[in-house]
Amino acid sequence: MTAAGEDPRETLLRLRASIDNIDAALIYLLAERFRATQQVGHLKAAHNMPASDPGREERQVARLRELAEAAHPDPEFAEKWFKFVVAEVIRHHVAAGAEENERP
Numbered sequence: 001m002t003a004a005g006e007d008p009r010e011t012l013l014r015l016r017a018s019i020d021n022i023d024a025a026l027i028y029l030l031a032e033r034f035r036a037t038q039q040v041g042h043l044k045a046a047h048n049m050p051a052s053d054p055g056r057e058e059r060q061v062a063r064l065r066e067l068a069e070a071a072h073p074d075p076e077f078a079e080k081w082f083k084f085v086v087a088e089v090i091r092h093h094v095a096a097g098a099e100e101n102e103r104p
Helices: 008-046 054-071 075-102
Strands: none
Touching: 008 075, 054 075
């Protein structure tokens, strides 16, 4: 919303600056998440564990859908986002397994 007397262009710039900050925070949070999941991938590879865990993924989807309902973004979007991220994580886990198998 525009503050009383605030120029709409100034409001737009202020809102966009906020969006840019949120986008930056999301990228850093994703980077932290991927650092943690890479450690999981190396652990799984070192102990010959499967790259994916469908049971955990189902529980996480349900959990994130509940969070989305409480926070009010679309739960379908939350599920799509999670599945997109998990696909990338599994790709990393498979690569970590391949690296582990190449070691003497």
